[in-house]
Amino acid sequence: DAKTTQPPSMDCAEGRAANLPCNHSTISGNEYVYWYRQIHSQGPQYIIHGLKNNETNEMASLIITEDRKSSTLILPHATLRDTAVYYCIVRPIQGAQKLVFGQGTRLTINP
């Protein structure tokens, strides 16, 4: 079973920031938080990951709460091409561990 909880769907206006929450209250100290997204009929695409500090890259920002029990993925200026299912996944730091996908959040960007 997935160790994360996400809202099933969200809407966001084009050009606005999209904030996607994820609850991972049972995360352990040796687990990362990863975010992937899947555009319709494509393979998942890596977005970002973090351990305990906030992270930012060219795609998104990841805000992790101090207790690490939840996080928020932020797409700063959403475009129509950001419409996808977003998956929040926790996985161990060490080794090539399998990814357990939950149901994710279906994000729809509206014009």
Add this chain to the structure above:
Amino acid sequence: GAVVSQHPSRVICKSGTSVKIECRSLDFQATTMFWYRQFPKQSLMLMATSNEGSKATYEQGVEKDKFLINHASLTLSTLTVTSAHPEDSSFYICSASGGHTYNEQFFGPGTRLTVL
């Protein structure tokens, strides 16, 4: 960046035939490859994990004699769906991991299998 390809992108076959799907890591050596299956409107479900040169480890409920996995080289893994039936119609996705800082998995574009 790390690129993973799959071939074919889509395949249609008759019930009872076997279908082979290839997964290749194009610019890195994949010590571990994963195979997932995704039914319409559902999430990805891991089928098996394979390490180069070893037998694959299958998830509970996945028939290893029906879904044959071979990972004979560091850049290629194959999934063969034997005696395919309509209920095997699905989106099959592979991912590869190897040599990167955080052991990231990089996903292929997927293969759409339709069994008539």
